[in-house]
Amino acid sequence: MDTAYYKQLAHAYFEATTTEVEEKKLRRFLTSSHASDKCFDEVKVVMGITTLIEQESVSMTSLVTKQYAITKQILRRAAIFILGISVLSPAVVYWNPQSNSECIAYINGQKITNRQQVLAEMHSTLATTFRNADSHQPEEQLRDLFSSLTK
Amino acid sequence: MKRFILLLVTFTWVITLLAQTDLHVAPYFTKRFVRTHKANMVKLSGETLEGYPLEVFQSITTKLSTDEVTSLEKAIAMDTKNAEQQEAATKHGRLYYGFYQLKASTTLPYRRFLFYRNNGLQPMGTPTYTIIYMEGRTTLQELKRKFAP
Numbered sequence: 001m002d003t004a005y006y007k008q009l010a011h012a013y014f015e016a017t018t019t020e021v022e023e024k025k026l027r028r029f030l031t032s033s034h035a036s037d038k039c040f041d042e043v044k045v046v047m048g049i050t051t052l053i054e055q056e057s058v059s060m061t062s063l064v065t066k067q068y069a070i071t072k073q074i075l076r077r078a079a080i081f082i083l084g085i086s087v088l089s090p091a092v093v094y095w096n097p098q099s100n101s102e103c104i105a106y107i108n109g110q111k112i113t114n115r116q117q118v119l120a121e122m123h124s125t126l127a128t129t130f131r132n133a134d135s136h137q138p139e140e141q142l143r144d145l146f147s148s149l150t151k
Numbered sequence: 152m153k154r155f156i157l158l159l160v161t162f163t164w165v166i167t168l169l170a171q172t173d174l175h176v177a178p179y180f181t182k183r184f185v186r187t188h189k190a191n192m193v194k195l196s197g198e199t200l201e202g203y204p205l206e207v208f209q210s211i212t213t214k215l216s217t218d219e220v221t222s223l224e225k226a227i228a229m230d231t232k233n234a235e236q237q238e239a240a241t242k243h244g245r246l247y248y249g250f251y252q253l254k255a256s257t258t259l260p261y262r263r264f265l266f267y268r269n270n271g272l273q274p275m276g277t278p279t280y281t282i283i284y285m286e287g288r289t290t291l292q293e294l295k296r297k298f299a300p
Contacts, residue, residue, distance in 0.1 A: 101197030106185050121193045125210045126298035129268045129281050133240070133248050133299075 003037060006030075010043040173256075175226035176265065179282055180209045188213045204297075205287035206261050212270075212281045220245070220269075223280065227251075227267050234265075236291050242272045252291050261286040264294065 009026045012018045018026065029035055030049045043049075105112040105121045112118055178184060185192045190213035200208060215223065224246050231237060231251040239249035246269060253263040264285040271278035285294070 101199055102194050103196075103199040105191075105193045107191050109189060115199055118193060118195060118199070121191075122195060122208055122210070123298065125193055125212065125281060125283065126266075126294070127300045128270070129248070129266050129283060130295060130299035132273055133238075133250070 003034065006035070007039065010040060013043060013047075174265075174284070175229045176223070176282055176284065179211050179213075179223070179226075180284065184211070184213075188215070190214075200287075203287070204289035204293065205285055207284070207286040209285070210281060210283040212279050214278060215280050220280065223267075223282070227265065227282075230265055238291070242269075245269055245272065247272045250291055250295075259286060261288055262290070264291065 006026060006029045009018060009022055009029075013023065013026060026043070027047060027049065030040060030044050030047065035044070103113060103115050103118050105118045107121060112121070180192070180194075182192075184190060190211050192212075193208065193210045195208040196206060200206065227246070227249060231249065231253065233254040234251040235254055236252040237249065239251075240247045246267060248269065249265075249267045251265045253265055256263060264283070264287075266281070266283035266285075268281040270276045270281060
């Protein structure tokens, strides 16, 4: 960027010898990042560019603040979601077995949901489990114990 | 605030973990076990048990390898270590049957029962194993009276 040219333009601007096109050119240059040299500060003030740059900087700051606020809101919602899951999952583990009504059986690979049939399976399983349990008396258990010792 | 939330999350997860590791025989009452072992399973709870002194009934009847039988007997021994009431018998050095009323749970208002039967040890019995878990307002004697043949 030819800053010397724009220095000349700035000088001409103060002399009131610039054309409209040149002024536009100068204004465009002064709002760019290339016009950081302090020698342009005076012309920036006169042309009212400082206010423009300040406004841009203010709008940039508000944009950053807005983005920060959105990020914060997302993080807050994520935290509430995680917290909710953490609190609900143990609750489900604790209270699900009591509140749920289940009625299902798998017999020889076949799924049964009919209540009467499932209840019949329950009776049958319990009856088989209790069958001959009382006949296995202590004497029989002792005989079994001694027979395993003498083997 | 952040510390409090972290503490709350940790606390709730610890509770979840404790609830899941309640019984050592729990893995036998899963659909996965039924599928892998072609086992017979019965699950009843809530309203379907109306008219019975039970809230939960779960049973599994399955064939097991020798190693699996040993694991199951160990799981039962661990779960029934502090049983409030028990009736058990051994045959040929193996647990033949066991009827246990488990130690009262702090989170459940019902009594818990765990039954085990090695069906292969009874005369003419099939080499299968039955595990039953129940919850209800009943006693071991009442269950026997109601369901024993």
